[in-house]
Amino acid sequence: MKHIITILFVGLIFTSCSKVLDKKPEAVFSPANFYKTSADGIAAVSAVYSPLFSPNLYNQVMWVFQDQSTDDAEWGNGRNTANQAKNDLDKYTFTPSTVYFYALWTTCYQAINRANTAIDNIPGITMDATLKSRLIGEAAFLRAFYYFTLVRLYGKVPLITKATKDLSNLNVPRSPVDSVYTQIIKDFTVAENSLPLSYSGTDKGRATKGAAKAFVASVYLTLQQWDKASAKAKEVIDLESQGIYGLWTNYSDAFLVANKNGKESIFEIQALGGGFGQGSFMQGYMRAPYDRGGYGDDPPTKNIYDSYSTSDKRRDVNLKLFTSPPAPSSILFPCYVGKYQDPGATANGEGNNNYPIFRYAEILLIYAEALNEQGSNNPDAYAAINRIRNRAGLNDLTPNLSQGQFRDSVYLERRLELAFEGHRRYDLIRTGKLAEAVNAQNPSIIIKPYQVLFPIPQSERDANHMLDQNPGY
Structure with missing residues (x-):
């Protein structure tokens, strides 16, 4: 799906002639005059997708949260970075003022407000009923996704399901975690009942019925509702017989540019290189500094490298271990992420690699885990x-x-x-193993119990006096 970034703005040009102020602006976009056609509805929903690709989410910040705050990646060992926020996440010296917390929080709520606006206004458009239902389903899917992101990282968060139309009632308290999850399941269920199984052409990459089912399974897994998780995962697995999903023969095939939105893809963030401003930064940020001028972000730990057996084909796809030279001798373990390298990209931000949020392989693992939690030695769990x-x-x-x-x-x-x-922190939190795993990787890092949840951004609390802070901060 090509990114359609809709920017709604009011353009007022002031001159020395006071009569200009008496004229009505001709370029004012609002829900009252924008939501008129099916094209308007499509553009509005496409704008809900676009924050996924923001550097404040999956084009950078989420890597820091999911990798560098876990045992999978760590700065140091001869590497230097001027980015204090990354070091603070890495070593658990962060505070409520650490900029990444505000960046992700505000970007998610910007997207949620876009979703709310679309859900509120698309029903009033005269258009094809099937398309209308699909667009509302996509907006609901994305709203659920953003809330699923927020609740797992911050715990209680403000639950807002109506579009913000003016500056009144902006102070909203945090809702209980159970209420947030209830809304998440409700939205994913709306999406499941209204989205198609697949798309064609430039619509490939949009949320599907199978993606909604998969995320519901993930929600139930997170909530430890094992029977519901396995049942919903089985619904996705049953789609394999219809040719909707499947595993590629080789693990590396799942990350080839040529296989974007292929059979193993359930939901992935779309990237489009070629100078359109929509290319992936992964192939530049994650590449080694001495490999075509990469940035060397997300440096993998020896801990994860050694977790692979020598016969595991995934290791050398996911990780690229250099020798010295070309790696400087000061870097004790010169290892970098290898799976997102686009050989055709000529610059950072021009990668054609999609970012996989949910692959079919994960649904098999969800199924296996959920079945085992209901009783040992389940043959279907072993098969998966x-x-x-x-x-x-x-x-x-x-x-x-x-x-x-x-x-x-x-x-x-x-x-x-x-x-x-983008899964490691979520997994360590839901299994209660975050502190243990990080300390095993680096004994000098001691995670305090309250640091399992991130702090509510201080700037948000300054603006909204009804926001309480997570205990301990």
């Missing part, structure tokens, strides 16, 4: 995880494992399979 392992060149999982042993095996497979795809 073994599909992932076998593709990676590994043997079947040892049979007759205890429930705990199988659980740990799934956790490991998620780390290795989904490395640097």
Whole structure:
């Protein structure tokens, strides 16, 4: 899906002639005069997608949250960075004023307000009923996605489901976590009931029925509602027989530019190189500084590198270990993310690599985990995880494992399979292993219990006196 970034603005040009002020501006866009045609509805929903690609979300900040604040990536070991915020996330010295918290928070709420505006106004457009239902479903899907992001990182957050129309009633308190999750499930269910299974042409990449089902399964997994998680994951797996989803033969195939929005893709953020201003920054930010002038962000730890067996085909796709030279001898472990490199990109910000938010491989792992939590030695759970392992060149999982042993095996497979795809922090939080894992990777980092949730941005609390802070900050 090509990005359509809709900017709504009022253009007023003041001159020395006072009569100009008596004229009505001709370029004022508002819900009252914008939502007239199906094209308006499409543009409005496309604008809800666009923040996903922002540097404040998946084009940078989310990598810092998901990787550098976990055991998968860490600054130091001979590397220097002038970015204090990244170091603070890395070493858990952050405060409510750390800029990344504000960046992600405000970008998510900007997107939520766009979704609210679309949901409020698209019903009034005279247009094809199927398209109208689809657009409302897409907006609901995206609103749920942004709230799912916020609630997992911050805990209680303001729950706003109506568009902000003026400057009144801007101070909104945080809602209970249960209320936020109830709304998330409701929105994903609306999307599931109104979205198509697939798209064609330039619409590829938009949210689908299968994506809504997959995210509901992920929500239930997060809430430890195992029976609901496995049932919803099975609905997605059943779509494989219809040719909707499947695994590529080779793990590396899932990240080829040629396979964007292919059979393993459930939902991914679209990138378009070629000078359109919509290319991916991953191929530049994550590439080694001595490899075509990369930035060397998200430096993987030896901990994750050593977690792969030498026979695991995923290791050398996900990670690129250099020798010295070309790596400076000061860098103790010169390893970088390898899976998002676009060989055809000529500059940072010009990668054609999509960013995978949800792959079919993950739904198999959700299914395996949820089944095991309902009872050990489930053959379908073994079959699901073994599909992932076998593709990676590994043997079947040892049979007759205890429930705990199988659980740990799934956790490991998620780390290795989904490395640097925006899942690690979420997984460590929901499994209660964040402090343990980070400390095992670097014993000097001691995570205080309250740091499992990020602080509410201080600037937001300054502006909204009804926002309380997470305990401990």
